[in-house]
Amino acid sequence: MTEDQRLGWREVRDTIHDWILSGRYGAGDKLPRDADIAGDLDCARSTVVRAMQDLSDAGVVDRRRRGGTRVRPDPVVRATLDIPITRAEIEGKGGRYGYRLVRQARALPPAPVLEAVGWDAPHEMLQVEALHLSDNVPHMFEDRWISLETAPEILSVDLAVQNANEWLVLNKPYSRFEVRFYAVAADPRLAVLMQVAEGAPMLVIERTTWIAEQPITTVKSVARPGFQLLSRS
Amino acid sequence: MTEDQRLGWREVRDTIHDWILSGRYGAGDKLPRDADIAGDLDCARSTVVRAMQDLSDAGVVDRRRRGGTRVRPDPVVRATLDIPITRAEIEGKGGRYGYRLVRQARALPPAPVLEAVGWDAPHEMLQVEALHLSDNVPHMFEDRWISLETAPEILSVDLAVQNANEWLVLNKPYSRFEVRFYAVAADPRLAVLMQVAEGAPMLVIERTTWIAEQPITTVKSVARPGFQLLSRS
DNA sequence: GAGTGGTCTAGACCACTGA
DNA sequence: CAGTGGTCTAGACCACTCT
Structure with a gap:
């Protein structure tokens, strides 16, 4: 007598996934109601719900x-993808972390920044340019703009000593964020700062964070050539 | 009399998150047991579990x-990040999708491919090079290697007509995958194929899939300059 | 308005793993 | 081996949204 065990939610998920992969249910088809699936597979509806949550995710x-x-x-x-704090990333690879403030100024943001934060009209922001170093070699350059409305306290932080990235992570929780990845060629200034050849291909990570629909900061991080972002599953 | 509503799992999650952001629990600190939190917040343990699931994710x-x-x-x-099927991505942006097989050959994979799939010794694989076009303009170039052990049926597919990407998605479910992103400069051959300047910075998406620890395919997709990957939350 | 997923509950037992 | 998270259940009510 082969008495099957009661199914766990992973098995339920895999069973439903198999229905789809096998073509029993094709793209756009409606699956049975949770309750019916639960009946068919002899489990509680909440187990089906848990499985469906995973398939939906x-x-x-x-x-x-x-x-x-x-x-x-x-x-x-x-x-x-996990995007680590730059310091943690460098130290995790055994490097010695270094930080250098390149420039800091209050200014009106240019059009690309306005677009990133979703503003129609420019308000003054704090611009911070900084280099992250690994064993004294440039690892990442960041061009950051910080809203003086949602993060005015940033003005009293000494950014030559304290990293804006880390200060914001610790002090400015956000409700929404957006990330973009793309490639650029190093322009002359970036080439000098990052100590790479002009025109070298570099990966850009652009991040913007908002709290209650108000932007906090947007940052364009350019990584040293050879840098890879990795995602497993 | 302000009678609080019973908390939903999102509120429980936010409450716990606030404990962390406010410094009440710092990095590495142990939080109370689920059951105690449930008692404090007056909800069922499963509500705390659901909230914790989210914070853990x-x-x-x-x-x-x-x-x-x-x-x-x-x-x-x-x-x-959602990485769409290339056809869907192009058609979703209103482009007319085109596909061109560049090369197809059985061969022993070079070292970078061996490393990607995790093999020690080379086994023969099927290499497929193809272009995805949007309104006849090159949009993405893919250099794909397919295992003849886990996907031998690919040999009987006419890859001049049917896109390897889509055939694999429909016919070869995987149990694990890995994705990498980085930037490269267009080499002379790629520059011609993609109709871009030599040295142009391009975003590379490398994907490898496995079924039961056996590799199915690994693909290096190089996107046309200006291409961005986007992630919201 | 009615049908379906979304969530909550109280309780139970299981499966890891740290002390 | 005992404490903690992981999962399952049966039932209930709610909140959307399609018809």
Whole structure:
């Protein structure tokens, strides 16, 4: 007598995923109600809910109240990236962390910054340019703009000593953020600062954070050539 | 009489998050047991568990059986990226999708590919080079290597007609994947294929998938200059 | 208005793992 | 081996939103 164990939510998830991969339910098709799946697989509805949560997080299905659960028509690969504090990243690789403030000034933000933070009209912000070093070699250059409305306290921080990145992480929790990745060629100034050849390809990580729909900071971080972002799963 | 509503899991999560942000619990500190938090906040333990799940997913806390829940010592920004099927991405932006097979050959993989898939000794694989076009303009170039052990059926697919990317997505589910992002300069051959200047900075997305610890495919996709990957939250 | 997912609860047992 | 998180259950009510 082969008495099956009661299914765990991972098994339920994999079973439903198999239904989709096998073509039993195709792109856009509606899956049975949670309660029916629970009945079929002999488990509680909450177990199905937990499984569906995972499939939904992974981009496999779409769930709507009243509308049911559907196979997502455009499958995506969903990758989760950890972007560490730069100091932790360098020290984690065994490097000695160094920091150098390049420039700091109150100024009206240029158009790309306005667009990033979502402002129509310019308000004065604090611009901070800084270098992060690993064993005295430039590792990352950051061009940061900080809102004086949501983070006025930044003006009383000595940014030659304290890293704006870390001060903000510790003192300015955010409710929403956005990240962009793209490649640029090193312009003459960046080439000198980062000690790389002019035109060298560099990975850019742009991050903007908001609290209650008000921007806190936007930063463009340019990484030294050879730098990679990694995501596993 | 201000009678508080019973807390939902998001409120429980935010409350705990506030404890951390306010410094009441610092990096590495142990938080109370779930059951105690549930008692303090007057909700069920499962509500606390749901909240903690979210904080754990977001990289804010570490949870261990018997070891309790601790504030993660190295805060990270955790970003979720959707990497769409290239066809869907182009059509989603209103472009007309085009595909061109550049080269296809059985070969022994070079060292970087071996390293990506985690093999010690080379086995023969299928190499496929292809271009994805948007309105006849090169959008992305992919250099793909496919395992003939886990995906032998690929040999009977006409890759001049059917896109390897899409065939694999539909036919080869994977259990694990890895993604890397970095920047490269266009070499002469790539410059011609992508119709860009030699040395142009390009974003590379490298993906490898495995099923049950056996590699299926690894692909290096080079995107046209100006391409951005975006992540919101 | 009615059907479906979203969430909460109280309780139970299991599975790790640190003391 | 005992304490903590991980998971499952059965039931209830709520909140969307489609018809």
